[in-house]
Amino acid sequence: MRALRGSSAYEGIIWCLIFVVLDACQAVYLGAYLQEIDSFLLGGLVFGSAAVLCLCWSAIRTPQQLRLAGTEWKDVLGLNLTVTFGWLLYFFGVQLIEPAVAFTLFSGAIPVATVALSYLGVAEAEAPRNRSEWIGLGIITTALVFLAGITLLGFSGFVRGGETAAISGLIASFVGGVFITGMLLYGQRLHRKGLGPTTQFGLRFPLFLVVTFAGYMLGLDAKGPVAWQDLLVAYAFGMLLLAFPIYAVQKAISLTTSLTIAAVASTAPLLIFVLQMIEGRVDVSLLTSAGLIVFFAGSLVSLSGAATAISKPDTDRKAAP
Numbered sequence: 315m316r317a318l319r320g321s322s323a324y325e326g327i328i329w330c331l332i333f334v335v336l337d338a339c340q341a342v343y344l345g346a347y348l349q350e351i352d353s354f355l356l357g358g359l360v361f362g363s364a365a366v367l368c369l370c371w372s373a374i375r376t377p378q379q380l381r382l383a384g385t386e387w388k389d390v391l392g393l394n395l396t397v398t399f400g401w402l403l404y405f406f407g408v409q410l411i412e413p414a415v416a417f418t419l420f421s422g423a424i425p426v427a428t429v430a431l432s433y434l435g436v437a438e439a440e441a442p443r444n445r446s447e448w449i450g451l452g453i454i455t456t457a458l459v460f461l462a463g464i465t466l467l468g469f470s471g472f473v474r475g476g477e478t479a480a481i482s483g484l485i486a487s488f489v490g491g492v493f494i495t496g497m498l499l500y501g502q503r504l505h506r507k508g509l510g511p512t513t514q515f516g517l518r519f520p521l522f523l524v525v526t527f528a529g530y531m532l533g534l535d536a537k538g539p540v541a542w543q544d545l546l547v548a549y550a551f552g553m554l555l556l557a558f559p560i561y562a563v564q565k566a567i568s569l570t571t572s573l574t575i576a577a578v579a580s581t582a583p584l585l586i587f588v589l590q591m592i593e594g595r596v597d598v599s600l601l602t603s604a605g606l607i608v609f610f611a612g613s614l615v616s617l618s619g620a621a622t623a624i625s626k627p628d629t630d631r632k633a634a635p
Contacts, residue, residue, distance in 0.1 A: 423494075429573075
């Protein structure tokens with residue numbers, strides 16, 4: 315993949331950081347609302363209204379983008395599939411296991427899957443570009459295995475149920491991250507073909523909305539009546555903490571590389587853990603904190619490698635450690 319200019323790449327990192335902060339708040343604070351409100355209803359309202367607004371904007375300001383999307387319908391379909399399965403699996407996982415663990419697996423899957431897909435020949439994916447990124451990836455992978463282990467053994471802060479719930483939550487969280495990796499790669503492919511962030515944002519949700527509508531009608535996450543005031547508050551938080559972070563990622567996709575996005579996004583779990591301790595809704599696990607510290611160390615090493623790669627874009631991306 316052609317290296318991006320340093321200024322654009324650093325702007326992409328800023329958008330990534332916006333995503334990290336808002337998504338961390340979502341993972342902790344919005345989870346409290348998801349315990350009381352049908353997640354299919356909330357997801358449909360938030361992403362449906364945001365998608366309609368973006369598509370109306372595109373139809374008025376850049377109608378040629380919608381025509382281009384029709385030509386590239388296969389990639390748009392891939393974008394829809396990866397978004398839908400990625401977020402639904404994550405929402406499922408985060409309700410079964412400790413939120414910090416769920417989001418760490420979700421985030422950590424992105425650099426792991428990006429590297430794996432690069433060796434499978436996916437053009438938009440990248441292998442580590444220097445020694446620091448390789449070392450960071452190794453530390454991140456070790457932390458993921460450790461966190462999965464303590465969850466299975468019952469040493470994390472929270473599991474809703476027994477071993478089956480723990481396994482289901484771990485698998486859902488990690489596989490959700492793999493699908494989100496696919497979303498990033500499809501987004502970069504469509505960006506290279508000329509489809510901008512606003513249009514992509516609007517076009518990525520049709521399938522997701524069909525699934526959320528079906529889930530709502532079938533009562534798959536029904537939790538009883540909800541006062542309209544509570545639903546309105548949850549909707550407002552959802553627009554800020556669900557919809558806007560995804561737009562921030564979409565902006566980052568247009569400005570920097572998939573591996574850089576993965577490196578920045580992997581710093582989120584420690585922030586989630588800190589917010590989780592402040593909120594106090596979930597018990598704090600010392601072993602979880604140890605795993606997150608290791609994961610965060612790997613994230614910082616990867617991030618330093620990404621910064622080096624941005625400043626030296628000719629770094630060999632297939633260089634082994």
